[in-house]
Amino acid sequence: MTFIFALSPIIVILVLMVGFKWSAARAGAAGYLWVLIIAILFFGADGTLLAYAHTKALLLTIDVLMIIWAAFLLYRVTDEAGAIKTIGEALPHLTNERGMQALIIGWVFATFLQGVGGFGVPVAVTAPMMVGLGFSPLAAVVSTSIGHAWGVTFGSMGSSFQALVATTDLPDYSLAPFSALFLGIAGLLGGFMVAYVCGGRKSIQRLWGVIVCIGLVMGVTHYLIAITRLWNIATFVGGIVGLMVVFPLARLFPGEKTDNGVLKWKSLLIALSGYLVLVLVILIVQVFPPVKQLLGKIVISINFPEITTKGGLLGLAPFVTPPGPGRKIVLFSHTGMVLLYTAILAYAIYHWTGCYVKGSERRIISGTMKSVLSSSVSITSMVTMSVIMEHVGMIDILARSMAGSVGGLFPIISPWIGALGAFITGSNTNSNVIFARLQMQTSLLLQLNIAVILAAQTAGAALASVIAPTKIIVGASTAGMIGKEGEVMRSLLPYIGLLVLLISVLTGLGVWLIP
Amino acid sequence: MNIIESLKKNKQLGYFIAFLLMTLPAAGLLPAADHAAAAWIWILIGLVVVGNLIALLLK
Numbered sequence: 100m101t102f103i104f105a106l107s108p109i110i111v112i113l114v115l116m117v118g119f120k121w122s123a124a125r126a127g128a129a130g131y132l133w134v135l136i137i138a139i140l141f142f143g144a145d146g147t148l149l150a151y152a153h154t155k156a157l158l159l160t161i162d163v164l165m166i167i168w169a170a171f172l173l174y175r176v177t178d179e180a181g182a183i184k185t186i187g188e189a190l191p192h193l194t195n196e197r198g199m200q201a202l203i204i205g206w207v208f209a210t211f212l213q214g215v216g217g218f219g220v221p222v223a224v225t226a227p228m229m230v231g232l233g234f235s236p237l238a239a240v241v242s243t244s245i246g247h248a249w250g251v252t253f254g255s256m257g258s259s260f261q262a263l264v265a266t267t268d269l270p271d272y273s274l275a276p277f278s279a280l281f282l283g284i285a286g287l288l289g290g291f292m293v294a295y296v297c298g299g300r301k302s303i304q305r306l307w308g309v310i311v312c313i314g315l316v317m318g319v320t321h322y323l324i325a326i327t328r329l330w331n332i333a334t335f336v337g338g339i340v341g342l343m344v345v346f347p348l349a350r351l352f353p354g355e356k357t358d359n360g361v362l363k364w365k366s367l368l369i370a371l372s373g374y375l376v377l378v379l380v381i382l383i384v385q386v387f388p389p390v391k392q393l394l395g396k397i398v399i400s401i402n403f404p405e406i407t408t409k410g411g412l413l414g415l416a417p418f419v420t421p422p423g424p425g426r427k428i429v430l431f432s433h434t435g436m437v438l439l440y441t442a443i444l445a446y447a448i449y450h451w452t453g454c455y456v457k458g459s460e461r462r463i464i465s466g467t468m469k470s471v472l473s474s475s476v477s478i479t480s481m482v483t484m485s486v487i488m489e490h491v492g493m494i495d496i497l498a499r500s501m502a503g504s505v506g507g508l509f510p511i512i513s514p515w516i517g518a519l520g521a522f523i524t525g526s527n528t529n530s531n532v533i534f535a536r537l538q539m540q541t542s543l544l545l546q547l548n549i550a551v552i553l554a555a556q557t558a559g560a561a562l563a564s565v566i567a568p569t570k571i572i573v574g575a576s577t578a579g580m581i582g583k584e585g586e587v588m589r590s591l592l593p594y595i596g597l598l599v600l601l602i603s604v605l606t607g608l609g610v611w612l613i614p
Numbered sequence: 615m616n617i618i619e620s621l622k623k624n625k626q627l628g629y630f631i632a633f634l635l636m637t638l639p640a641a642g643l644l645p646a647a648d649h650a651a652a653a654w655i656w657i658l659i660g661l662v663v664v665g666n667l668i669a670l671l672l673k
Contacts, residue, residue, distance in 0.1 A: 124629065128669035135663065146655040150647035153662065157640040401644065472629035476669045479636045483662075 101413055102500045104141055105493035108134040108484055109533065113519075123525055124473045127480035134484045134493075142418070142491035143411035149487065151406050156486040158401065158426040160479045162265045163258060163528060164471075165428075165435025166331070167478070170256040171471050173377070173442040174215060175463045180449035182370035183212070187228050189367050193349035197234075198306045201242055201297035203345050204228055206290050207313060209247035211338025213254035215374065221247040222565075222574035229578075234297060236578040241590045242296040244565040244574055248598065249286030250334035251527045251561035252278055253321065256438055257331030259527035263557050265426050266485065266535040269549070272328055277554035279325035279333060281605050283318030285562060285598050286337075290314045292594050309348050317341040331434045332381055339374070369452050373445035380441045384432055394432035401425050408491050418492030474526075482532050489536050498540035509545055510610045513538060513552050514559030514602040518595075521560035525567035530560035551609035555602055562598045566591050618671055628672045635665025 108130045115126040138144035144152075177183060190203050204225050212221040222243045229239035252259045260278065264271045290310040294302040303310070321337035324330065383390055406420040430436065446463075449455060488494050505512055516538065520530025535556055542552035564570065566588060575584045621628035639661035646654040 124632075124669050125672065128632075128666040131666050132663065132670070135659075146652050146659070147647050147650065149659055150643040150655045153640045153659065154644040154647070157637060160637065468630075469626055472626055472633065476629050476633050476636065479633060480666055480669065483636070483640075 101415065101496055104137055104413065105488070105496040105500075107137065108488060108493070112481075112533075116525075117522075122473065123477035123529065124480070127477040127484070127529075131480040131484045131487075134487050138487050138491045138493075139411075141411045141413045142415065142493065143408035144487070144491050145409050148406050148408065148490055151403055152487045152490045153483060154401065155403065155425045155490075156479075156483040158399070158428065159265045159486065159532075160482045161399075162426050162428055162433075163262050163478060163482070163532075164475055165433055166256050166258040166261050166438065167435075167474060167528075168467070168471050169435040169438035169442060170215075170258060172463070172467045173256075173373075173438050173445065174220065175466045175470075176442045176446045176449065177215070177370075177373045179459045179463050179466075180370070180373070180445075180454035182373055182449070182454075183224055185363070185366050185370035187224060189363075190228075191232060193346060194352055196349075196352040198294055198298045198302040199309070199349055199352045200232055201229065201234065201238075201293055201302075202290065202306065202310065202313065203342075203349065204232075205239070205242035205297065206246035206293045207317070207338060207341040207345050209243045210250045210254075210286070210317065210334060211342060213247040213250040214332065214335025214338045215256075215377075219570055219573040222570070223577045226574055226578040229297075236580045237583075237586065237590060238297050240571075240574040240578045240580060240587050241594070242293045244570070244587075244591055245289050245296065245594050245598075246293045248562045248565045248595070249282045249289050250321070250337065251564050252282055252557045253325055253330055253333035253337075254335070256335075256434060257333070259531055259557060259561065260330055261434065262528040262531040263535050263553060266482075266532055267539050267549075267553060268426070269539075269553070271330060272326070273550050274553055275325040275328070275330050275333075276322070277550050277609060278557050279322040279330075281554050281558040281602055282561060283322050284605065285558065285601055286318050286321070287311070287314030288598060288601060292598075296594075306352070309352070312348065313341055313344055316344045329381060331437075332378065335374070335377070339378075369449070369454065372448050372452075373441075376444045376448065377438075377441045380444065381437055384437050384440075391432060394436075395429050397430045399428040399430060406490055415492065418490075418495065420490050477526075478529065478532070481529050485532050485536065494536045494540055497537050498544055501537075501541045502544040506545065509541060510547060510552065510555065510606045511603045513542075513555040513606055514599050517556035517559030518563030518599050521562075521564040522567050525564065525570055527557065527560040527564045530564070531557055534560075546614075547610045548613050551606055551613065554609070555606040558602045559599050562595055562602065566595050618668075621668065622672060625672050628668060632665045632668040632672070635661050635668065637665075639665075 111133045112126045112130045115121040209221040209225045225243040226239040317337040320340040321333045324336045325333040405422045408418045520534045538556045542549045639658040
């Protein structure tokens with residue numbers, strides 16, 4: 100009975116989102132209200148406990164939302180200037196070979212877009228481009244969805260990884276290596292899948308060397324950037340380096356000559372300047388000690404006392420949360436602020452070079468607001484739900500039950516839990532918020548390597564986030580497949596299933612090799 | 615009822631109000647808890663609940 104009550108908030112969200120097709124914002128609110136009721140009635144939460152839990156949740160929410168808001172603002176600043184369109188139009192100039200085009204747009208460029216934007220943008224931008232080049236709409240949506248999935252955790256300026264760090268309160272440098280390693284390997288396999296979806300076995304036979312080369316370059320770059328604590332740009336830099344490698348490689352596969360028009364180099368350089376600013380700002384903030392010191396002066400940190408439940412209708416023993424600081428936010432060097440500085444500088448450059456037309460500023464602000472409001476609501480309610488669950492012992496109960504029932508098989512199951520969370524909520528970030536503590540506590544009980552298990556959580560969530568109904572609807576609608584979302588999902592499932600299975604194997608190996 | 619209906623028509627405004635109600639009262643919960651002001655705690659949690667109820671009603 101205790102287990103069912105502890106699991107019920109997650110079940111509520113799952114049923115409402117999958118069964119009743121509710122949005123994440125509505126389902127999150129329902130989950131929050133449900134957890135509040137059962138926490139008070141059955142788990143002995145009193146006003147003081149709920150007050151501290153809400154405050155802790157607010158800190159976590161701010162930590163995650165600062166990145167999401169600023170990342171979207173930066174995306175809108177560049178998109179409104181026509182930068183994304185310009186870069187996209189330049190890509191077909193590289194080659195007319197179909198397989199190479201699929202790899203460049205569906206894999207490398209989609210990864211780059213995930214690095215800078217995310218939020219469904221990669222498929223929404225690249226799928227119509229591929230359809231325009233003559234690929235079938237289904238192949239376009241499926242290949243671009245697979246192509247960028249590996250970059251989700253460290254994409255969107257690292258907002259999903261930030262959620263993992265914030266929720267578990269573990270240092271980023273301990274979590275980044277395995278997460279980046281697992282996703283990098285999945286990215287390489289993803290490249291083969293993109294080639295297969297767009298050109299079958301022949302495409303793989305012809306381009307396997309190119310796929311290995313690009314996959315290794317992107318994966319290794321992604322890994323190295325992530326472990327040097329610049330994880331918020333790991334996918335972005337991986338994508339940029341991938342694009343740089345693709346240029347010479349594409350010359351080896353020119354394909355049949357067709358008229359692609361004239362490449363406008365000046366426009367391309369201006370378009371890329373916004374992203375160059377991003378790299379520069381991040382390097383200045385992270386690498387130069389005086390700047391880092393100056394920006395690190397204002398820190399939001401709150402010390403919380405010991406919090407105990409007071410018993411409830413289930414008659415459970417009091418659950419104690421030890422005293423300690425909540426999430427620490429270093430205000431002016433926070434990734435969200437870094438993105439804000441970049442957005443302002445990028446805006447100045449695009450404005451100075453005449454990229455904006457009348458009303459652009461209004462569209463940037465309104466577009467950002469429109470895009471972030473509903474996700475802000477869903478993240479706030481789900482984070483609060485998760486923190487209350489943790490403070491009344493629900494997560495502890497779930498972890499103990501899971502450890503007892505699946506035992507040694509837990510590492511194999513771990514990525515599927517993350518995948519389930521992302522499938523339900525449509526977001527790697529939300530999955531990490533809901534399940535990361537559970538995964539961490541279960542691995543503690545089973546004495547497994549926590550970093551490996553949390554890497555499995557976020558990698559499984561990243562890969563499965565692309566088959567979430569909300570993402571599929573966006574992808575299908577932009578490629579002209581409205582009403583055929585089921586077909587897209589059916590086509591995507593085996594590929595994503597295979598990728599999550601790969602993460603299961605890697606997790607099993609990881610905990611076996613590194614106890 | 616009219617307020618809910620108008621928020622349903624203007625979902626962005628609805629989300630904005632819901633978000634404010636979910637976050638602003640939560641900021642007041644720490645001093646309330648530190649001073650053991652039980653009445654304030656429940657009033658503020660009540661406002662957070664209202665914010666979630668608004669989000670729940672926005673179809």
